[in-house]
Amino acid sequence: MLKSEWFKYVLSFLVTGTILVLIFYVSDLANKKRIEEMRSIQDNITIDLLSSETQFSLLNKSSCTQDSTSILSSEVNKLSERLGYMEEKFGSENANVISLKKNYSLLLIKDYLLMSELSKKCNIKPIFIFYFYSQDCEECRRQNYVFAALREKYPDLRVYSFDTSLDLSAINTLLTMNKVPKIYPAIVVDNKVYTGFKSIEEVESSSPELTKIIKDEAAKAAKAAAQTSVKLVPAVKGKEGLPVVEPEVEPADSATSNEAQP
C-alpha cells in the first residue's frame, strides 16, 4: 500500500480520538452541572429549613396562626426525582449518588423534626409517612412507583423516604425509634408500622387522618385548578421577603406549598 494511504488511517484515528475525547468531556461536564444543580437545590432546602427554624424560635407560638406546615415543598420533590434518575443511570454504588442521598436523608429528618416541634407547639397534627426501603429488595421497586405516583397526585403530602442500605446512623435511629423490623419495604404512618408492598389505595386508607388530608388535597387541587393565577402571586412575593396575606380561605390544618411568613 502507498504511503499516502497510511495517512488516512492516522487521520481517521485522530478524528475518532477527538470525537471520543469530546464525548467524555461533554459527559463529564454534564455530570458536574447535574451535581451542582442538586447541591443548589439542597442548599435552598437547607436555607428554607433554617429560616423556618429560626423564625419559629423567634416568634414561638405566634406563628401558629400562619399556615406554616409546608416547608417540604416542590423543591424536595424535585430533588427526589433527580436523585432517582441519578441512581437509575449511575447506580446506587456511585460515590456522588451516595453522598447526595445521605444529604437528602438528613434534610428530610430535619424537616420531620421541625414539623413535630411545630405540631407540638401549635397543637396541630400533620401526617407523616415514613417509607423505608433497601437496595436488595424486589418489592421496593414497586413500592417506589407507588410513592412517586402519590407525590405526583398530592404534591404536599409528606413522604419521607429513606434508603436503609446507606447505613446512615440517623436513619438507623429512626428505624429503632419507630420499631421497624428489618423487613422492607416498611411504611410508618401515624405510629403504625406496615411491612411489605402496599398499593396506592392501601396507603391512602392507612389512617383516617391521611384519608382526610387526601380529601382536602383533592378539594384544594380542584380549587387551585380554578385559580392558578391567584396562587402564583404570593409564592413569588414570599420569596422576596414581602409580607404576604394568604388568599386561601381553607383552614390551616391542610398543607399548602407557600412558605410561612412572619
Place this chain on the structure above:
Amino acid sequence: MEVFNQIFIYLALFVGLYFQVFMILTYFVWPKKEKNLMITDSILLPTVSIIVPCFNEGNTVEKTMHSLLALDYPKEKLDIVVIDDGSTDNTWEVVQQFKDNPQVRLFHKENEGSKFAALNFALDLISTEIVGCLDADSSVDSQALRHSVQFFKNDENVSAVIPAMTIDNPKNILQYMQKVEYEMITFSKKVFHDLESIYVAPGPFALFRKEVFDTLGYYKEAHHTEDLEITFRILMSGKKVAFSSESYVYTVAPRKLIPLIKQRVRWMYGFIKNMLDYKFLLFKTDYKHIGILVLPANIFGILSVLILVPLIAYSLIKSIYFFIEKTIVTGWIPGHVGASSWFFIDTRPEAIIRILTIVILITTIFLGRSILKKKYLSWDILAILIYPYISIIWTVKAIWNAIRSKKSAWR
C-alpha cells in the same frame, strides 16, 4: 473485572466508531477521481456474454430475460446464455419463447447441487471479452451495461465491475428492511470503490473480464459463495473490482422470513468459511485496504451483531417489563412521557456514542439513497429497526453451522 469490562467496551466502541469515521471521511474527503467517459462509439464497446442460471425460476425468469433484451447495447455484441440448472418446474418451457432470438442461447443441464457448476458449464460456451451473470430473480436497467463496461476500458487493472443493487418493488416490512439494507450497502460499495477495495462481486450482474477465468481458473464450489471466492482470487492477482453506481439492478428480495434467513445464512456461512480458507489475507497490507480495513470491519460487524443485539434486546425487554410493572402498580398516568429538564437527558458516554452511531447509520442510508438517486426521506427507513433482531438469527445460525462445519443448503 469491572475495569476490564469498561476498557473492553470502550475499546470496542472506539473500533466501531473508527470504521465509521474512516468510511465517512473517505466518502467526503478522499473520493476517487473518476475520468468517467461513456463509450459513445459502439465499435469500441467490448463483446459481452450474460449467463442466466435458473433453478425453478419459471415465475421470474421472463422478466429477467426481457430486461436483458431491452439493454441499450449493440445486438451483435451481446450474447445471452440461459442455463436451466435441472429445474423441476416450468422454467424450461417459459424460456422456450426466446429460442428463436439470435442473441439467446438455451441450455439444459442436470443439477449438481450448486450454482458454480452451472456457471462453469456456461463459461465453456463463451468467447466474448466480458462475461457476466444475472440471477433469474433479478432484472437490469437498460443503461446498466453501458455504464458498467466503461470501467473496463478506463482502467486496465479493473477485472470486475459490480452494479448498484436495489430491491425490486418491496411490499412487506421484511422487503423494506432489505431495501434500506441495500441502500446502506450501496454506500459501502461506493466507499470501498474509492479505496479500491471491494471484496465481493455478487451474483446479480457482476461483470468480469473473460481472461479472469482463463488465467485464474473457473468458479469453485467455495461453500456456495463462489462469487466471494473468485473475488478473493482477483484481488490476490493484484487486480481490482470497480463499482458502477449508475448501473441499476433490481432484485427480488425474499418475502418471507425463512427463505431470507436461509439466504443470509448461506452468505454469512460462505463468508466465514472463505475467510478461514483465505485467512492469510487478514492484516496484510499487500491488497490495498482489504486486509487491514475491509475484512476486519466485516468481521467486527458480525461480532458486534452477536454481542450488541442481545444487549439491546435485553435492555428493551427490561424497560418494557418495568413499564408494565409500573403501570400495573400505579395505573396509567397519561402525559408523563417527556423529560421536564435537561437534567434527565442521558449524557453518559455510551449513550452519546449510541446516538452518534444512529446518526451515522442514518447518514449512510441517506448517502446510499443519494448514490441511487432516490429521495432521502421516506417512511420505509423505519423498517431497518427490525434488522438487528432478524440479523442475529442468521448470524448465530451461520456461526453455529461454521463451527459444526455443516454445509448450508443452496436453496
